[in-house]
Amino acid sequence: MLCLRFESEKRLALIRAWEESEKTKAENRAYKRHNAVVLWENSKKASAEAHLKRIEEKLDRNKAKCVEKMQNKVAEIHRTAEEKRAMIEAYKGEEFLEIEEKAAKFRTRGYSPKKYLPCFGS
Numbered sequence: 001m002l003c004l005r006f007e008s009e010k011r012l013a014l015i016r017a018w019e020e021s022e023k024t025k026a027e028n029r030a031y032k033r034h035n036a037v038v039l040w041e042n043s044k045k046a047s048a049e050a051h052l053k054r055i056e057e058k059l060d061r062n063k064a065k066c067v068e069k070m071q072n073k074v075a076e077i078h079r080t081a082e083e084k085r086a087m088i089e090a091y092k093g094e095e096f097l098e099i100e101e102k103a104a105k106f107r108t109r110g111y112s113p114k115k116y117l118p119c120f121g122s
């Protein structure tokens with residue numbers, strides 16, 4: 001009986017040892033898989049962040065180009081407006097000269113323009 005009991009305890013001890021060994025192996029496999037997932041995640045995150053950084057740099061370059069383009073456009077508009085203002089002033093000066101010349105003719109001839117002042121005509 002003692003021998004049977006000893007054999008039974010021995011068998012139970014072997015089963016417990018096997019169970020612990022298998023659990024340890026399973027835990028090690030899970031740990032390795034977990035580490036593989038962490039490495040995969042870190043790799044994918046780094047790749048995504050690098051891609052995002054490249055996109056941001058490209059957007060910054062495009063933004064800088066667009067800003068420069070718009071600044072050039074504004075400068076061109078300003079330059080064109082200045083030219084138009086100068087032309088208007090020159091045209092106004094020419095009109096003033098013509099008006100002054102006509103006024104001088106009216107003064108020398110002694111009559112007033114009937115087109116603009118019909119009630120004062122002679």
